[in-house]
Amino acid sequence: MQDKGKSIAILGSTGSIGTQTLEVVRSNPDLKVAALAAGSNVEKLAAQIREFKPAVAGVWTEEAARRLRAEIADLDVKVVSGMEGLLEIAVLPKVQVLVTAIVGMIGIRPTIAAIEAGKDIALANKETLVTAGHIIMPLARERGVSILPVDSEHSAIFQSLNGESADRIEKILLTASGGPFRGRTREQLAAVQVEDALKHPNWSMGRKITVDSSTLVNKGLEVMEAKWLFGVDLDRIQVVVHPQSVIHSAVQFADGAIIAQMGTPDMKLPIQYALFYPDRRPMAGKRVDFFELGQLTFEKPDPDTFEGLKLAYQAARQGGSMPTVFNAANERAVALFLDKKISYLRITELIGEAMSRHRVIECPTVEQILETEQMTYEYISGKVSGI
Ligand code: NDP
Numbered sequence: 006m007q008d009k010g011k012s013i014a015i016l017g018s019t020g021s022i023g024t025q026t027l028e029v030v031r032s033n034p035d036l037k038v039a040a041l042a043a044g045s046n047v048e049k050l051a052a053q054i055r056e057f058k059p060a061v062a063g064v065w066t067e068e069a070a071r072r073l074r075a076e077i078a079d080l081d082v083k084v085v086s087g088m089e090g091l092l093e094i095a096v097l098p099k100v101q102v103l104v105t106a107i108v109g110m111i112g113i114r115p116t117i118a119a120i121e122a123g124k125d126i127a128l129a130n131k132e133t134l135v136t137a138g139h140i141i142m143p144l145a146r147e148r149g150v151s152i153l154p155v156d157s158e159h160s161a162i163f164q165s166l167n168g169e170s171a172d173r174i175e176k177i178l179l180t181a182s183g184g185p186f187r188g189r190t191r192e193q194l195a196a197v198q199v200e201d202a203l204k205h206p207n208w209s210m211g212r213k214i215t216v217d218s219s220t221l222v223n224k225g226l227e228v229m230e231a232k233w234l235f236g237v238d239l240d241r242i243q244v245v246v247h248p249q250s251v252i253h254s255a256v257q258f259a260d261g262a263i264i265a266q267m268g269t270p271d272m273k274l275p276i277q278y279a280l281f282y283p284d285r286r287p288m289a290g291k292r293v294d295f296f297e298l299g300q301l302t303f304e305k306p307d308p309d310t311f312e313g314l315k316l317a318y319q320a321a322r323q324g325g326s327m328p329t330v331f332n333a334a335n336e337r338a339v340a341l342f343l344d345k346k347i348s349y350l351r352i353t354e355l356i357g358e359a360m361s362r363h364r365v366i367e368c369p370t371v372e373q374i375l376e377t378e379q380m381t382y383e384y385i386s387g388k389v390s391g392i
């Protein structure tokens with residue numbers, strides 16, 4: 006793999022993963038940024054464009070594109086918009102690695118387009134694999150491109166597997182911090198407010214994924230993500246609550262050996278590892294000090310209180326279009342919760358209701374996935390406006 010002057014594009018550059026990817030670029034000047042895309046944060050994107058000088062920049066609406074063009078009128082940058090813009094960025098001839106740091110299923114089509122164009126994918130956008138893993142993974146194999154995990158747990162598994170044969174995996178040990186409400190009862194969860202759910206004990210992340218971490222929906226999505234990335238059956242993926250978030254995940258092999266990756270909770274490490282794999286570049290920052298830590302602890306998850314995890318396993322077992330319903334219902338319910346329109350426990354209730362009325366489509370096409378997403382959104386909006 007050529008490291009000199011590697012060229013990347015970032016979808017979702019203004020978000021939590023996107024800005025940390027640009028921090029990695031700052032410390033590794035041989036990375037070149039060919040394109041950046043965001044939703045509507047024109048000011049932040051314009052500042053990034055001035056610093057990283059991409060040739061192409063994308064925003065979601067044409068109105069945002071007009072504002073961005075005005076903002077950077079003195080620069081020679083092509084501004085694109087909408088899905089067409091994301092697709093154009095995904096297949097830019099110069100780009101070698103596409104960083105998918107966008108939230109939600111909007112990432113599916115650009116990811117597929119990039120794979121078809123032979124780009125490696127540094128994948129943060131887990132919703133893409135959860136809903137379309139059956140399309141993306143075989144396509145990536147066929148085109149000989151790498152799907153390099155950015156999600157910290159999956160990066161840890163990927164690092165633990167380094168040099169080992171995937172068919173020697175006995176079990177994946179997927180760690181979870183347990184979120185801010187670990188140990189609480191359902192009665193206690195009923196009173197949770199938006200501000201409480203946005204306080205993650207160890208990681209600083211975007212709003213949606215922070216709420217998903219508190220409900221364990223994020224861990225459920227990660228179980229499905231691991232299934233697709235590493236080709237392991239669900240019953241060989243074990244969620245282990247590990248409140249210190251030092252072991253980022255581990256693999257147990259056929260001889261009983263467990264190999265784990267540990268570190269401080271800093272997303273820049275998995276991002277950098279994905280961008281330079283198989284090289285492990287130096288990185289400054291805090292180190293884990295075992296003496297300071299004293300001990301590492303482990304617990305079983307509580308799926309009866311945190312139903313998100315139970316529903317995720319159910320969706321994964323049913324397969325087909327069900328993970329799409331799980332994901333879309335959660336996405337809409339979390340947005341309603343963040344808008345203070347529904348209570349905390351209603352998030353997982355709505356997911357369960359949307360799943361129970363869905364008839365599974367086996368091996369859905371991208372169109373069927375997006376239709377299922379839309380129908381689920383409408384179902385959730387209908388349920389909530391009817392209250
Ligand atoms: P954020 O909400 O912080 O950022 C989302 C990014 O996507 C922003 O740049 C946003 O732009 C952009 N965006 C939103 N809508 C569109 C659109 N229609 N077109 C183009 N860009 C759009 O999310 P995170 O960075 O937290 O998460 C990104 C992904 O990474 C998610 O799938 C998440 O699950 C995953 N992930 C995140 C981790 C983390 O530590 N944050 C850890 C592991 C995985 P704008 O600012 O303009 O709205």
Ligand code: MG
Pocket residue numbers: 156157158227
């Ligand atoms: Mg994670």
